[in-house]
Amino acid sequence: MNCILNKKLKFYTKEMLKVFNLSLIALVFMIAILFMKYKPTYAVSIAGEEVGYVQSKEALQEVLQTNIEKLENDQAQNIEKVTLEAKPEFTLKLVNKAEETNEQEILVAMQKEMKITYHYVEIQLDGNTIETVNQKSEAEELIGTIKQDHPEINLSLAEKTTENIEEIKTSSIEVAKTTLLAQVGEKEQKEEQIKREQGIANVNGIQLATLPIKGTITSRYGVNSRIRVSTHTGLDIAATTGTSIKVVADGTITCASYSGSYGNLVKVSHGNGVETWYGHTSKMYVKVGQKVTAGEVIAAVGSTGNSTGPHLHFEIRINGNHVNPQQYVY
Numbered sequence: 001m002n003c004i005l006n007k008k009l010k011f012y013t014k015e016m017l018k019v020f021n022l023s024l025i026a027l028v029f030m031i032a033i034l035f036m037k038y039k040p041t042y043a044v045s046i047a048g049e050e051v052g053y054v055q056s057k058e059a060l061q062e063v064l065q066t067n068i069e070k071l072e073n074d075q076a077q078n079i080e081k082v083t084l085e086a087k088p089e090f091t092l093k094l095v096n097k098a099e100e101t102n103e104q105e106i107l108v109a110m111q112k113e114m115k116i117t118y119h120y121v122e123i124q125l126d127g128n129t130i131e132t133v134n135q136k137s138e139a140e141e142l143i144g145t146i147k148q149d150h151p152e153i154n155l156s157l158a159e160k161t162t163e164n165i166e167e168i169k170t171s172s173i174e175v176a177k178t179t180l181l182a183q184v185g186e187k188e189q190k191e192e193q194i195k196r197e198q199g200i201a202n203v204n205g206i207q208l209a210t211l212p213i214k215g216t217i218t219s220r221y222g223v224n225s226r227i228r229v230s231t232h233t234g235l236d237i238a239a240t241t242g243t244s245i246k247v248v249a250d251g252t253i254t255c256a257s258y259s260g261s262y263g264n265l266v267k268v269s270h271g272n273g274v275e276t277w278y279g280h281t282s283k284m285y286v287k288v289g290q291k292v293t294a295g296e297v298i299a300a301v302g303s304t305g306n307s308t309g310p311h312l313h314f315e316i317r318i319n320g321n322h323v324n325p326q327q328y329v330y
């Protein structure tokens with residue numbers, strides 16, 4: 001009994017093995033056919049949309065990364081950083097071998113997903129943007145060069161970023177230099193003008209602090225007039241009689257008396273050979289030898305001496321020689 005059972009079992013086992021072997025061969029055969037016709041490929045989708053196939057996802061990602069780095073390091077392009085809005089998604093698929101992979105098209109499609117942040121640099125004068133350039137280093141160099149000749153000028157940089165390339169209106173560094181120098185020159189001229197109007201000037205090392213009076217200039221230095229024999233040695237400023245005349249800088253009174261055509265004349269010595277004269281005054285409030293400080297009232301406007309109306313004749317002398325006051329004031 002046992003013997004028969006054993007024989008039967010052996011028989012069935014043999015048969016089962018045969019079937020199994022045959023199935024295995026069939027399976028291998030089928031897989032072989034499958035791989036002859038199809039290949040394992042990655043389908044790539046971007047934001048849920050299939051855009052193509054690639055052989056290797058690592059290779060595609062590497063090319064993508066290289067492209068991003070290349071963009072970020074391109075000095076000519078103002079690119080601050082590149083971020084991908086959507087990452088590519090890969091699905092392993094068996095695809096007909098005739099189907100071609102399209103890495104290039106996928107890379108082009110990925111470019112649309114790149115969010116690029118651009119940078120640029122504004123050059124500011126007193127906080128107002130004057131020029132926009134591409135690179136911080138070139139802007140710094142330009143500012144450094146301008147400051148060498150114009151140390152008082154307040155130039156600064158502002159680094160900016162944008163995602164909209166249309167917003168960037170940069171100039172070449174040469175154009176920026178021209179614009180900046182023009183603006184700096186204009187600003188300096190204006191400041192110079194303001195100083196002149198305030199009477200703040202330096203005469204041979206003597207700092208003037210104020211104008212003697214405010215008024216209308218009626219006769220300039222160097223002009224000829226029918227009431228004078230020589231050319232005009234000072235500046236005439238019309239003002240009403242009694243207007244206070246201020247001394248323009250610290251000094252010592254060297255004359256306070258009636259002096260011919262000058263009428264009542266006050267002379268102040270400031271040092272460094274610099275003297276200021278105040279003529280035709282109606283009143284003199286100072287005495288010879290008296291020390292005065294800038295802005296102090298020393299006399300009043302009048303019309304004494306050779307004068308046709310109330311005005312101040314203001315003269316600046318350096319080592320005894322009269323100079324044009326308008327080189328310094330008014």
Ligand SMILES: [Zn+2]
Nearest residue numbers: 234235236313
């Ligand atoms: Zn005069």
